[in-house]
Amino acid sequence: MNIQKQIRAFTVSDEEAVQAFEKLTQRYNLQNRIIDRFIYVMTQDYSEICEELYERGELSHDQQSRFECLLLKIKRQIVRFCIEGAETKKLSAKINRLTDLFKRLKKFMSPKMRKRVKDNIFNLHVDLKRKFEQLQLEAMDLAAIESEHQVLMERLAPNHPTFIWYNSKSKSYEFKRIGKKYKKK
Structure with a gap:
């Protein structure tokens, strides 16, 4: 070929x-x-x-x-x-x-060409790093919300056993599914 x-x-x-x-x-x-x-x-x-x-x-x-x-x-x-x-x-x-x-x-x-290539790599690396840090912050926010949610669910569970149950697989409290008679029409 x-x-x-x-x-x-x-x-x-x-x-x-x-x-x-x-x-x-x-x-x-x-x-x-x-x-x-x-x-x-x-x-x-x-x-x-x-x-x-x-x-x-x-x-x-x-x-x-x-x-x-x-x-x-x-x-x-x-x-x-x-x-x-x-x-x-x-x-x-x-x-x-x-x-x-x-x-x-x-x-x-040439030094000019070498610099251009390095700059491209550096800029892309910085962008990627910034995106990753942003993702980490978002994940931290979600984790904080999740832990706060679990604390509230724990407090509500004893008073409302018909609405909240403990899922042993995920080790977290969850809302029970609403029956058909309560669903919006």
């Missing part, structure tokens, strides 16, 4: 990257460093990086195409692993392989 056709075949669409990221965040703890590496991998525009290195004479045309193809191929595999729900070790190995390849390419990059 022609290398340009391979490059087209291995290119990851934005929707696929988003889907892979969503699957990853569902499966793994957001605090895990794998998220940082995933963002690092997904934000790289390999065609642009390889093209710039070629224009500066750091890579030959053949090397440019081969490097781009290899980087995109591993990126495609990472997306596939995420969507399939592969185990962490496999996914980490692929991300580490891509990161290593990228580090080799980074040697050739």
